[in-house]
Amino acid sequence: MNAGAKQTSLAIESVVKAVANWTVDQHAEMNPQLSNRYGSSWRADWIGHTTSQLHLLAQSVSVRSTALFANSVRWALQSFQARGVAEVDLRQNMTCLRDVLAKELPPAVSRTVLEHVDAAIDALEPSKSAADFEMSIDDEGASKEVLQYLEAILEGDRSRAESLILTAHQDGVTVPHLYEHILAPAQARLGWMWHRGEITVADEHFGSAITQTLMAQLRQHFHRSSPKGRTVVATSTPGDLHEIGLRMVADLFEIDGWDVIYLGANTPTNDVIELLERRPPDLVALSVNTALTLRDAGELIEKVRENAKIAKTKILIGGPPLRAVTDLWRELGADGCAQSAVEAVKMGNRLVAA
Ligand code: B12
Known part of the structure; x- marks a missing residue:
């Protein structure tokens, strides 16, 4: 920065x-x-x-x-x-x-x-x-699966929402596909509906809680690739309460055979630095979920770069503001940026191989 x-x-x-x-x-x-x-x-x-x-x-x-x-x-x-x-x-x-x-x-x-x-x-x-303008407006036709999942949420039917996803998984739909093509677009659509005043914060919380529960359940069914011997620390910044996107990124790295240290939302910068010193990873995956946490993200990256023990750690960054303005990652001093969890894993492998 x-x-x-x-x-x-x-x-x-x-x-x-x-x-x-x-x-x-x-x-x-x-x-x-x-x-x-x-x-x-x-x-x-x-x-x-x-x-x-x-x-x-x-x-x-x-x-x-x-x-x-x-x-x-x-x-x-x-x-x-x-x-x-x-x-x-x-x-x-x-x-x-x-x-x-x-x-x-x-x-x-x-x-x-x-x-x-x-x-x-x-x-x-x-x-x-x-x-x-380039904010993430998701107003295009969503798939049938996304609409069915959203309908169950908006009708307050938690069991139906869960069963739609778990049945699809039993029928062979992979976790990355469920994340990328159903749960993530459904979350974005919940956000868009709230933004336009069509649903309440309570409706969004109800849906986000179901999505998180499902992600926890799907963990038991991960088909992990053979271990890559690479470690990623997945974190956000202090004050950032969003955790679903970061968790998707962390889960897909795990499925790809990485060791994942997932720190979740609202993580104090100095504690992240201390952890990186104690357990140096190959990669940091840093999630920035609102424009309000960009400066903190820049500060975290600065602190990594200034610390001789961890200065060379590759840093991959992503989240909604970085999707809206695609060159922000350079200004923040990251090594790379990706628009989705699937892309994050590809980019993470590329950065570490380089
Ligand atoms: C649920 C939600 C919340 C919940 C979070 C609950 C939880 N436990 O996670 C709560 C209620 C806390 C919340 C609060 C706020 N939110 Co909110 N929220 C959302 C919502 C509706 C869904 C988020 C989500 O789950 N998305 C699904 C995931 C899968 O998508 P994603 O986060 O984009 O992640 C994908 C990619 O971005 C990428 N990615 C994510 N992280 C990373 C990391 C790396 C390294 C890489 C490479 C890629 C990557 O991969 C992910 C998977 O494909 C979004 C709407 C949206 N369009 O996403 C708004 C949204 C993120 N929120 C927003 C805002 C503004 C807020 C508030 C400021 C609102 C307010 N006025 O109070 C507060 C901020 C609170 C805080 N201090 O953090 C804005 C951010 C806009 C911006 N560009 O800055 C959004 C986009 C809504 C909007 N369109 O206006 N929110």
């Missing part, structure tokens, strides 16, 4: 609270209708929204990607529209944020930061459509 960009990113984080408040003050002054239109919690809601945007801005600045911020803001627009927030209000809010940042940030950093905000303002132009 670039040191100057990281510093600017941290400078933004340190003023989030004040900037969010000033932005909402300016927005309310510009548009007195705001308080009528969004009910009694309007101020807290807009401060919450502006705060989230500022955290995303800080992350995008840390990886020097205006595309990441533009994509994230455009992606959020769809969710807000589904919940009755007017597009024009989101645009005004971003314009007020720009004014406040232009006034408050030191000139040395404001040019870079404002480039990101300008990209977001452009992304919110009414002439732009969702197709102009």
Whole structure:
């Protein structure tokens, strides 16, 4: 990660609270209708929204990607529209944020930061459509199996959802296929439905819990290749609560004959480094599941590179933000990136062989 960009990113984080408040003050002054239109919690809601945007801005600045911020803001627009927030209000809010940042940030950093905000303002132009952006919108026709699995989840029928997957496995469908072509797309679709306000967080939690239980059950049926004598540590970053994608990656490495040290979600960076020193692996598989954890991922990679004992360990990275902006992995200092668990295993073998 670039040191100057990281510093600017941290400078933004340190003023989030004040900037969010000033932005909402300016927005309310510009548009007195705001308080009528969004009910009694309007101020807290807009401060919450502006705060989230500022955290995303800080992350995008840390990886020097205006595309990441533009994509994230455009992606959020769809969710807000589904919940009755007017597009024009989101645009005004971003314009007020720009004014406040232009006034408050030191000139040395404001040019870079404002480039990101300008990209977001452009992304919110009414002439732009969702197709102009690269977030993982899974709106295409899903397979029959994915739809059947989702239907069982959304009808609250856990037994049917489990039996669909376990029966398919008994009928010869392999674990990698079940992961890649049914469970992963079903999870993405649950996310997309929640994003558009079609299902609740409870529905998503119910489905994610079933997917995790099934993955645990399928473990008993893994057909492992002969041992490769290679070890991978599969981890995420502190504060990242997503674990299904990383676990799929870990499981497919195990099936491929690797020894896997799976650390799961929300792992403290210093503890990961200590583990890498104690049990040096051939590969680290690092999962980044929201743009909000990109800087932490960059820091983990920096700490590996600065540590003579483990500096040469190959680092493979992946997750939704790296699918949306495909060159981020270089900026973060990883050795490679892959878009799916199946691709992760191929890339991991390639990196270690090289
Ligand atoms: C379930 C879920 C959650 C659950 C997680 C539960 C759990 N135990 O895992 C909970 C409720 C905790 C959650 C919270 C949030 N979530 Co969430 N979540 C999801 C959801 C719906 C499914 C995730 C999942 O299981 N995917 C299935 C797996 C298989 O897919 P995957 O993670 O992409 O992994 C594949 C590849 O990316 C790749 N891969 C993954 N890791 C790695 C690692 C390596 C090394 C490699 C090579 C490849 C690789 O291989 C995997 C298999 O093919 C996704 C939607 C989506 N499109 O995925 C959102 C999603 C990941 N969440 C998102 C967000 C924004 C959040 C929140 C910030 C929401 C909020 N406002 O609070 C919080 C953040 C919480 C936190 N601090 O981490 C966004 C991230 C957007 C972005 N690009 O930054 C997503 C994409 C939804 C969306 N489209 O907006 N979430």
